Amino acid sequence: MTDTPARLLNLLSLLQTPREWPGSELADRLSVSARTIRRDIDRLRELGYPVEATKGAVGGYRLVAGAAMPPLLLDDEEAVAIAVGLRAGAGHAIEGVEEASVRALAKLEQVLPSRLRHRVSTLQNATIPLTRGDGATVAPSTLTALAGAVTGKERLRFGYRAGDGTESRRLVEPYRLVSTGHRWYLVAYDLEREDWRTFRVDRVSDPFATGARFTARELPEGGAAEYMARSMTRTQQPEVDLDVSFEAPAEFVAARLPAHLTPTSTGPTTCRLRTPTADSIEWLALRLALVDAPFTIHAPPPLITYVTELATRLTASTAA
DSSP, X not given: OOOHHHHHHHHHHHHTSSSOEEHHHHHHHHTSOHHHHHHHHHHHHHTTOOEEEEOSSSOEEEEOOOSSOOOOOOOHHHHHHHHHHHHHHHTTTOTTTHHHHHXXXXXXXXXXXXXXXXXXXXXXXXXXXXXXXXXXOOOHHHHHHHHHHHHHTEEEEEEEEOTTSOEEEEEEEEEEEEEOSSOEEEEEEETTTTEEEEEEGGGEEEEEEEEEEOOOOOOSSSOHHHHHHHHHHHHSOOOEEEEEEESSOHHHHHTTSOXXXXXXXXXXXXXXXXXXXXXXXXXXXXXXXXXXXOEEEEEOHHHHHHHHHHHHHHHHHTOO
């Protein structure tokens, strides 16, 4: 093999297999001399790949962990598996790794051949995730489009549905994606409204980068996360003290509620949920009904009233 770049890629692919390769075997595999293998190993080390050599009559090479992360060479199956995993994680805002997942997914999908992108989409569409959140899932393609515009500092157009259902088209300078643990938000400068705005990503549709570059503006105060926190404080409704008891084990109830609503066990087959929350009364009523266990609402009074009225309406709707 006389093509040095192609030979190096093949050598790297072999070394990324978790085993030690005798120099003679590598030379046979690549149809070159042992001396060429030694030179190629030196080239890989210069590129940042930590290749360890063992001494002896035969000698061998293996790739080890280094101080920095060098580029990886993935085969088709590995690339598809990683992309599907990143899509699954990024689409549901996994706490702690969510933003890194989106950045990695955007980089990977940018270089995936079309045949592999099709396989990733096919696998993704064939699976249904079981989530504990409020249903505000996000299409990975939307996240990667937003992440790409943020990284490339490109103006972004998209459709947006406000909380009251109003539809609009937006032209923004995207600054940062922020995850709150169960929802994604885009912090951006809205060019038509000439002010900073936060957008719930699950309400964004048909995003595309315009290609027009921009110079990042400075946020009014602090970073994106701080601005996001202030924005949520302004838009949140007042907190209420939720108090509900369940005739079911705490583990059973917790598995059917969002992570921020965690009950405490009060017995082998009972538990109680006491927590302040800014969730809407309507949303709380729906989530409690979906637990599929008998429960008693002790507070707040507006939730008791709403559930009572809802039960009356539902009963009337099924009357013969």
